[in-house]
Structures are given as C-alpha cells and as structure tokens.
Amino acid sequence: xxxxxxxxxxxxxxxxxxxxxxxxxxxxxxxxxxxxxxxxxxxxxxxxxxxxxxxxxxxxxxxxxxxxxxxxxxxxxxxxxxxxxxxxxxxxxxxxxxxxxxxxxxxxxxxxxxxxxxxxxxxxxxxxxxxxxxxxxxxxxxxxxxxxxxxxxxxxxxxxxxxxxxxxxxxxxxxxxxxxxxxxxxxxxxxxxxxxxxxxxxxxxxxxxxxxxxxxxxxxxxxxxxxxxxxxxxxxxxxxxxxxxxxxxxxxxxxxxxxxxxxxxxxxxxxxxxxxxxx
Amino acid sequence: xxxxxxxxxxxxxxxxxxxxxxxxxxxxxxxxxxxxxxxxxxxxxxxxxxxxxxxxxxxxxxxxxxxxxxxxxxxxxxxxxxxxxxxxxxxxxxxxxxxxxxxxxxxxxxxxxxxxxxxxxxxxxxxxxxxxxxxxxxxxxxxxxxxxxxxxxxxxxxxxxxxxxxxxxxxxxxxxxxxxxxxxxxxxxxxxxxxxxxxxxxxxxxxxxxxxxxxxxxxxxxxxxxxxxxxxxxxxxxxxxxxxxxxxxxxxxxxxxxxxxxxxxxxxxxxxxxx
Numbered sequence: 001x002x003x004x005x006x007x008x009x010x011x012x013x014x015x016x017x018x019x020x021x022x023x024x025x026x027x028x029x030x031x032x033x034x035x036x037x038x039x040x041x042x043x044x045x046x047x048x049x050x051x052x053x054x055x056x057x058x059x060x061x062x063x064x065x066x067x068x069x070x071x072x073x074x075x076x077x078x079x080x081x082x083x084x085x086x087x088x089x090x091x092x093x094x095x096x097x098x099x100x101x102x103x104x105x106x107x108x109x110x111x112x113x114x115x116x117x118x119x120x121x122x123x124x125x126x127x128x129x130x131x132x133x134x135x136x137x138x139x140x141x142x143x144x145x146x147x148x149x150x151x152x153x154x155x156x157x158x159x160x161x162x163x164x165x166x167x168x169x170x171x172x173x174x175x176x177x178x179x180x181x182x183x184x185x186x187x188x189x190x191x192x193x194x195x196x197x198x199x200x201x202x203x204x205x206x207x208x209x210x211x212x213x214x215x216x217x218x219x220x221x222x223x224x225x226x227x228x229x230x231x232x233x234x235x236x237x238x239x240x241x242x243x244x245x246x247x248x249x250x251x252x253x254x255x256x257x258x259x260x261x262x263x264x265x266x267x268x269x270x271x272x273x274x275x276x277x278x279x
Numbered sequence: 280x281x282x283x284x285x286x287x288x289x290x291x292x293x294x295x296x297x298x299x300x301x302x303x304x305x306x307x308x309x310x311x312x313x314x315x316x317x318x319x320x321x322x323x324x325x326x327x328x329x330x331x332x333x334x335x336x337x338x339x340x341x342x343x344x345x346x347x348x349x350x351x352x353x354x355x356x357x358x359x360x361x362x363x364x365x366x367x368x369x370x371x372x373x374x375x376x377x378x379x380x381x382x383x384x385x386x387x388x389x390x391x392x393x394x395x396x397x398x399x400x401x402x403x404x405x406x407x408x409x410x411x412x413x414x415x416x417x418x419x420x421x422x423x424x425x426x427x428x429x430x431x432x433x434x435x436x437x438x439x440x441x442x443x444x445x446x447x448x449x450x451x452x453x454x455x456x457x458x459x460x461x462x463x464x465x466x467x468x469x470x471x472x473x474x475x476x477x478x479x480x481x482x483x484x485x486x487x488x489x490x491x492x493x494x495x496x497x498x499x500x501x502x503x504x505x506x507x508x509x510x511x512x513x514x515x516x517x518x519x520x521x522x523x524x525x526x527x528x529x530x531x532x533x534x535x536x537x538x539x540x541x542x543x544x545x546x547x548x549x550x551x552x553x554x
Contacts, residue, residue, distance in 0.1 A: 056508060080510065088508040095498050096505035100291050100416045100449055107520035112510040120520040138293050142452055156509065 002070065004164055004196055005032040005055055005086070009064035012050055016062060024050040026219040027064070034163065037190045037197040039207040039227070042216035043241045048200045051216070052166050055198065056086040069163075084113065087157035091169045093141070093149035102144075102152050103128065103137045109160040120159075127159040130193065131185055147178020151185060158189070164196035165189065171203065183209065204231075204245040208266045215240055231266050247271040290452060291415050297528050298340035298413045303422025305529040309536050310410045316543050317399050322550045325543050326398050332539055333405055340413045350408050351401070358397050365393035416449055421523055424514075438514025446502070454495060461490050 007030040014022045024047045032038055032055075040048045053059040054066045057079040068085055071078040087109075090096050099105035103124055110120040128134050131151050141149050150170055157165055167186060171179040183206055190197045199210060207213050208227045215223040215230065217240050223230050231237065231248055238244075244252070244266075251265040251274070259278065265271050293299070298306075320326060337347050351358075369389040378385045411419070420441050427437035465486050466472065472483050 058504060058508060080512070083508065083510045088505075090501065090505055090508075092501065094453055095501035098446065098449070098502075098506065101293070104415065104520070108506075108511075109509040111517050111519055112512070114516045114518050117518065117520055117522050120518065124520065140291060140293070160510065 001033065003031040004034045004069060005030075006067045007031070007051070007054070007064070008066075010051070010054060010061050010066060011063045012054070012059060013062060024219050028219070028221055030214065030221065030224075032164070032196060032198060034196055035190075035194050036212055037187070037199065037210045039199045039201060039210035039213040040216060041201055041204075041207055041213060041242060046216040047219040048216050049168055050219075052088070052168055052198060052200055055164070055166055056088055057082050058088070084160060085162055086164045086166060087160055087162035088166045088168065089150070089153050089157055089170050091172050093146060093153045093173070096153050097141045097149065097156070100140045100142070102133065102139055102141060105141065105152060106156045106159050109156055113160060123159040123161065127155040130158060130189070131155050145175075145178060147174050147181045150174060150178065150182050154182070154185065154189075158195075162195070164198065166198045166200070168200045169202065170199075171201070171206065179203070179206075202242075204243050204248075205268075208245050208247075215242065217241075227266055228264050232264065290412065292342060292346075292412050293415070294341050294413065296339060296341045296413075297532075298336065298409075300528055301413075301532055302523055302525045302529045303414050303418040304426055304523060305525060305532050306410055306414055307419070307422050307426060309532065310406050312536055312540060313406050314403055316540060317402055319547060320399070320543070321395060322547070323394075324550055325546045326402075328539075328543060328546065329402060333402065333409075336409055340409065342409070342412050347405065347408055347412065351404060354400075354404060358400060361400065362393040362397045365396050366390055369393070418521070421519060421521065425523055436514065438517070442514070450495075450498070453498075454491065457494060458487065458491055461487050 007028055010025055010028045011023070012025040014024055028047075028051060030051075040052065042048050050059065054061060054073060055068065057073050060074050066073040068078075068082045071082055073079075073082060097105050098108050106124045106127055107120050110123050115123070128137055131154060133148075133151060133155055136144065136148065136152070141152055144152065150173075154165070154167075154170070165186075170186070171182050174182060186197055186199065187209055189195045197210075199206065201207060208231075210227060213224065213227050213230050214221050215237070222240060223233065223236060227245075231244055234244060234248075234252070243249070247268045247270065248266050251261045251271055255261045261271075261274050265274065317329075320329070334344070337344055366385045366389045367383045369392040370386065375387045376384045377387055377390065414422070423441045423444075424438050427435075427441060430437045462472070470483055470486055472480070474480075475483070
C-alpha cells in the first residue's frame with residue numbers, strides 16, 4: 001500500500017530571509033495512510049497548521065517535498081487535482097461559508113470543479129444525507145448553532161468527494177454539544193465512508209478516538225504512534241505543554257491512591273469498565 | 280445599541296411564494312425598471328400608485344410589512360436631513376415663500392422637491408430591500424452573473440466582480456454583529472459614546488472602527504484561504520447547481536411590470552403634459 005500523503009524532510013519559514021524569520025517547520029517526515037484517522041496535536045505555534053496547509057497546496061514547500069498520491073505539491077499543475085483529493089475545514093465556520101443558503105454553500109465546491117448541474121445536485125443531497133442535515137437544506141447559516149455551521153462546512157468539503165479531509169481545530173469555537181456532534185460525524189465519515197481524516201486539535205479527548213497521533217513542538221514531530229503508545233509517555237506529554245486525556249489523568253490519580261487500575265487507559269469507557277470491576 | 284436588528288438590507292427570508300420563485304434575472308430587471316421609473320416621477324399621484332404596487336408586492340412575498348420597513352429606521356435621519364436640505368436650499372424662480380427665517384427661506388417648490396427626493400430614496404431603498412429579502416444571495420449572483428456575462432467579451436471580469444459584491448453583502452450582517460460586540464466591549468472598558476462634544480464623540484469612534492477593520496481584514500484572509508481550499512480559482516470553469524430558466528411566473532411578472540410601467544408613464548404624462 002502506498003501512503004496517501006508523504007512528507008519528506010519538509011521545512012518552511014515565514015518571512016524567510018528577513019530578520020524576523022520564523023522557522024515553522026524544521027525537517028518534518030510523515031506518512032498518512034489511506035483510511036486512517038490521524039491526530040496532529042501540539043501547542044499553538046508548534047507548526048501543525050503550517051504542516052497541514054502543505055497537504056492541499058495552500059503552501060508550497062521551501063525545501064523537501066510533499067506528495068499526495070504520488071503527485072508533488074510543488075508542481076502548480078497538480079494543485080487542482082490535489083485540492084480535489086484533499087479537502088480542508090477551518091476553525092471558524094463563519095469565515096468559510098460563502099452562501100446564505102446551506103445547500104447552495106455546499107454546492108460551492110462541486111461548482112468550482114465544473115461538474116454538471118445534475119451531478120452537483122446528487123452530491124449535495126448525498127452530503128446532506130451523510131451528515132443528517134437534510135432539514136437545514138434551505139435555511140441560512142447565520143441562524144444555525146456554531147456546531148451546525150461547522151457541520152455545514154464539513155458537508156461543503158464532503159460534496160467534493162475528497163479521499164482525505166483535514167480539519168484544522170474544527171471544534172475550538174464550539175460548545176460541548178457542538179464538539180461532540182462534530183467529532184461523532186468526523187468519526188463516522190472515517191469508519192463508514194472510508195475517508196482519511198487528519199484532525200488538528202488541542203483536545204486530548206478527541207485525540208483518543210484517532211488511530212494514530214503525532215505530537216509537534218517548535219516545527220518538529222516529537223512523538224508519534226497510537227494514542228495508547230503516545231500517552232504512555234506521560235512525562236514527555238506534559239513537558240510538551242499538553243495534557244493527558246481526562247480518563248488517563250483520573251486513572252493515574254486513582255492508581256497513586258492505591259487502586260488497582262491497569263495502565264493504558266485513555267478512553268472514558270475503559271475507565272468506567274475498570275471501575276465497575278473493582279471490588 | 281442593537282445595530283443588527285435594524286438591518287434588513289442583505290438579509291434573505293426563505294419562502295415559497297411566487298415572488299420567491301421568480302427567476303432572479305426577472306427580479307433584477309424588474310427592480311431596475313422600477314428604479315428607473317422613480318427618476319421620472321415628479322408628482323404625487325404616480326407615487327400613490329407606486330406605494331400601492333410596492334405594498335402589493337410585499338404582501339405577495341409574505342414578508343411582514345413592519346419587517347420590510349424597520350430596515351428604514353437607521354436611514355431615517357438621512358431622509359429627514361435630505362428633506363430639510365431640499366426644503367431650504369432648492370430655489371425656483373417663481374416659488375412662493377412659505378416660511379422664512381434668518382437667511383433661509385422655505386418655498387413651496389422646495390417643499391415639493393424635498394418630498395419628491397425623500398420619496399424617491401424611500402422607494403429606492405424599499406425596492407432593493409424586497410429584492411434581497413426574497414432572493415438568496417446565490418440566486419442574485421446567478422442572475423447578475425448571467426445578465427453581466429456579455430461584459431466579459433470587453434474584458435470585464437464580471438463573474439469575479441459579482442462574487443466580490445455578493446460576499447460583501449453576506450458579511451454585512453456578520454460585521455454589524457461584530458460592531459455591536461465591539462461597542463459593548465469598549466463601553467465595558469469605559470468609553471462613553473454618548474458623552475462629550477462632537478469632536479470627543481468622533482474620537483470615540485476610533486476604538487470601534489479600528490478593531491472592526493482589523494477583524495474584517497482577518498476574516499477576508501481566512502475566507503480567501505477557505506475558498507481556495509474549496510478549489511475556487513475565479514469564474515472560469517465554474518458550473519452551477521441551479522440552472523436558470525424563466526417560466527410562467529416570470530412571463531406573468533413581465534406582463535405585470537409592463538402594465539404598471541405603462542400606467543405610471545400614462546399618469547406622468549397626463550399630470551405633467553409638458554414632459
């Protein structure tokens with residue numbers, strides 16, 4: 001199997017060559033496999049957005065290379081094809097919705113691809129169905145909750161039928177319910193539609209639902225692996241300015257108090273199971 | 280200061296009435312015809328008819344009349360000011376003076392002119408409000424794009440211009456909300472907007488508009504990136520989900536507009552035969 005996205009020794013600096021040069025990426029290697037759900041996490045300014053913007057050609061590498069299905073992102077001729085393969089959802093839904101009607105906004109992407117009207121209609125219907133938004137088809141996004149707006153933004157990307165969707169802190173603006181709705185839908189797209197998901201997030205409770213995770217700091221990848229493997233390295237996680245998931249924190253605390261709780265607990269459900277079996 | 284409540288320009292109220300179902304091109308052309316007519320009305324009788332017609336359209340579109348008119352509230356001071364300007368500054372050779380004060384004098388011609396201009400702006404605003412209340416921004420784009428397409432041949436990027444305009448219109452509401460938020464935030468930090476003389480009041484606007492502009496630029500940048508990520512590369516190669524076609528409703532609307540135009544022109548000519 002070939003990786004969907006392959007990053008080879010990628011570097012990128014803002015204001016390159018000037019006095020305030022900021023080296024956002026310092027030689028990153030990464031492979032994203034088809035069908036996986038990958039979390040990229042790290043503090044603000046760690047370079048995760050800069051990295052993700054290379055995946056669909058919003059930025060082009062200053063050195064090193066990024067290949068999407070073997071197509072080099074540096075070649076401008078590939079940009080259109082790559083944007084079709086890799087969609088992107090941003091943090092603030094208000095700043096990415098173009099239209100004042102939900103279904104017309106979802107049609108914006110497919111329209112840009114130059115598809116025939118009947119096909120656009122089909123895709124919009126499919127995207128609405130997949131995310132259970134049919135009832136919002138005709139309304140204006142300004143009346144929706146932030147969570148619903150974000151789902152509309154995801155539907156807009158989904159209608160372009162990408163193989164991979166990058167979500168750049170999609171839940172940062174949302175209330176707990178919106179966060180849950182968006183996360184559940186992202187997980188469903190990954191499991192049921194087989195769409196590769198790259199989730200940029202600060203929230204460890206979202207990271208635990210991913211297959212793989214990467215921790216970045218100062219433009220470098222510091223840790224990578226399954227969430228279980230990464231969260232086992234507690235000290236390093238805390239040193240990098242991140243938290244453990246709530247369940248893991250609680251499990252550690254209980255263990256220190258002498259309760260017999262096994263290692264490797266990151267999901268709330270796992271902790272609940274353990275606690276129920278305690279005598 | 281609830282700014283957003285009063286802005287109806289640029290807001291779309293979804294509906295299923297025949298006004299909503301009209302082809303956007305029909306609505307844009309009809310609005311253009313009505314606005315052109317306004318320029319030629321110089322007496323009150325046609326305005327009466329115009330008023331009836333406007334009310335009929337508002338009722339047919341299912342918009343509450345109070346809602347359609349409440350957008351006018353922020354415009355009110357401008358309208359009143361305009362009325363006064365015309366009243367006192369317009370001079371005609373044989374005008375009869377009604378009121379005279381210091382160096383100002385109001386003439387009947389001025390009064391007439393004031394009324395006409397105010398009515399003109401009032402109806403102009405109402406027509407545009409009805410257009411945007413019953414037409415989604417995307418249909419407006421589609422309509423304008425289709426109507427302006429011929430301009431492409433003489434090198435004017437009509438599709439891109441329309442897109443720019445439409446996005447500006449969409450952000451009216453978002454920016455108004457933001458302005459409201461900034462005003463409240465600055466009030467919480469002690470800026471007294473209602474105190475002081477004119478200069479102080481003007482100076483108080485800086486801490487409001489500066490953050491507003493900065494945020495607007497930030498939003499614009501994010502929007503550009505998001506549009507680019509969704510494969511937007513300008514108007515070239517774009518298709519549409521909804522294809523425009525004019526139907527029976529549009530033909531009836533065309534007939535109605537033509538009859539109305541004829542009637543107005545007839546009244547104008549019979550009231551002022553010299554034109």
